[in-house]
Amino acid sequence: xxIQIDSEVCQGHGRCxxxxxxxxxxxxxxxxxxxxxxxxxxxxxxNARLAVANCPxxxxxxxxxx
Amino acid sequence: xxxxxxxxxxxxxxRGDEPxxxxxxxxTGPVADWATDFSHTEPEWAADPYPIQDDLRQxxxxxxxxxxxxxxxxxxxxxxxxxxxxTERFSSRSIIMxxxxxxxxxAPIGGSPPxxxxxxxxxxxxxxxxxxxxxxxxxxxxPATRALCHSLIDxxxxxxxxxxxxxxxxxxxxxxxxxxxxxxxxxxxxxRQFVENTLEGINLPPDERITRMSALFxxxxxxxxxxxxxxxxxxxxxxxxxxxxxxxxxxxHVAGTMAxxxxxxxxxxxxxxxxxxxxxxxxxxxxxxxxAEPALLPTALEExxxxxxxxxxxxxxxxxxxxxxxxxxxxxxxxxxxxxANRDPAQFERAAEVVIDRQVNxxxxxxxxIHRCVGSHLARMxxxxxxxxxxxxxxxxxxxxxxxxxxxxxxxxxxxxxxxxLG
Numbered sequence: 001x002x003i004q005i006d007s008e009v010c011q012g013h014g015r016c017x018x019x020x021x022x023x024x025x026x027x028x029x030x031x032x033x034x035x036x037x038x039x040x041x042x043x044x045x046x047n048a049r050l051a052v053a054n055c056p057x058x059x060x061x062x063x064x065x066x
Numbered sequence: 067x068x069x070x071x072x073x074x075x076x077x078x079x080x081r082g083d084e085p086x087x088x089x090x091x092x093x094t095g096p097v098a099d100w101a102t103d104f105s106h107t108e109p110e111w112a113a114d115p116y117p118i119q120d121d122l123r124q125x126x127x128x129x130x131x132x133x134x135x136x137x138x139x140x141x142x143x144x145x146x147x148x149x150x151x152x153t154e155r156f157s158s159r160s161i162i163m164x165x166x167x168x169x170x171x172x173a174p175i176g177g178s179p180p181x182x183x184x185x186x187x188x189x190x191x192x193x194x195x196x197x198x199x200x201x202x203x204x205x206x207x208x209p210a211t212r213a214l215c216h217s218l219i220d221x222x223x224x225x226x227x228x229x230x231x232x233x234x235x236x237x238x239x240x241x242x243x244x245x246x247x248x249x250x251x252x253x254x255x256x257x258r259q260f261v262e263n264t265l266e267g268i269n270l271p272p273d274e275r276i277t278r279m280s281a282l283f284x285x286x287x288x289x290x291x292x293x294x295x296x297x298x299x300x301x302x303x304x305x306x307x308x309x310x311x312x313x314x315x316x317x318x319h320v321a322g323t324m325a326x327x328x329x330x331x332x333x334x335x336x337x338x339x340x341x342x343x344x345x346x347x348x349x350x351x352x353x354x355x356x357x358a359e360p361a362l363l364p365t366a367l368e369e370x371x372x373x374x375x376x377x378x379x380x381x382x383x384x385x386x387x388x389x390x391x392x393x394x395x396x397x398x399x400x401x402x403x404x405x406x407a408n409r410d411p412a413q414f415e416r417a418a419e420v421v422i423d424r425q426v427n428x429x430x431x432x433x434x435x436i437h438r439c440v441g442s443h444l445a446r447m448x449x450x451x452x453x454x455x456x457x458x459x460x461x462x463x464x465x466x467x468x469x470x471x472x473x474x475x476x477x478x479x480x481x482x483x484x485x486x487x488l489g
Contacts, residue, residue, distance in 0.1 A: 011434075011435065012196070012438060013442060014442070014443055026202070029196035054427060054428055056438075058428075
């Protein structure tokens, strides 16, 4: 599973790095960024989904890999 | 001693005494039909706007009023979001719905950038402020905020009933933002006057409003002069020195942004803290659970922000148009109710209920799109610390007298009198 943030859509609400600090961080202006190139380690899938579901701008995309 | 010619004369003199713009007849009094004559300044709305909004959402999703020179009130999440995102058709050149519209040429900057700004200027004015308000930056305020909350509770000094709005909630954001701007903490009572004049004096005669707003800008100008003479590590000195497009900011930009940070930093968080305590005083099960499970607080406070979102914004329609069935005219107001959006059942399950462990909560309390509240991380920190300290010190409390609770009028809603019985 991978995650990515659309930086055109992100407004820096920070819900992702509040809810899933192991997957997301923030830049110097508070916009969200993915950690580890967006790779979701095993066991963190639920946190990734929680961040996606709580982004007010719907800026986070979850990419399920088969 | 530094000399800064920008502030040598009062920047307002260049504009003349009478700001140009459009004034309309002031209409007050009871509302018979909220779909065709709404007013967010009437006592019924202040006391409990949610049944009104729920009713409108079902039968007339975009209400109209001839008051304030004409305006619209969308109540569905989808409509509120669409307007928040559409900066082409809706301008932020005034964000307080009143009986005065500033002249069109104040766009794209507006009187209090960046909240009053439109693209493309908005982005650059906002970018200046963002680093000071990141989650990491505001975390530096947390120890002092926590100490302040404790000292406010210490001052209750064994009283059985306290006014949590007046004696607790209001002081927290006031002291924090005063500290960040570098204003004397003792000036708090003046800030309350400025806030009330700006946000609650909507239906005063325009000249009276202008006179009262002058007092705020007189104060800010005095602070600017003091900071030019004695620069220090705070937002006021930062704004005085900040540059945009290779030049120092216009004096009206410096003062306008200071006004924004002061006003928007106080009333909103004061309201959120008060409304959360009001809820917990009325719902013992939620209060007991949160007191027992402090780890739930970050989740619960998002739900308080959803259900009791304090902030409603305004926009101005740029040109005549049909919009989602509404016959909008240029310069009609839009009352952009994030509280109404947050209770739309099409967006939220159990929208009318307060569910303190709600896991999925895509609320719009801090707005949507480019004007996302620049202080949202600060507000969340203050709300979390204020509730955490209160619940740890005072786990048991109830409304002393529900009939004594009063709510602010206008676009920022929160308790202004909140007598709580402790223990």
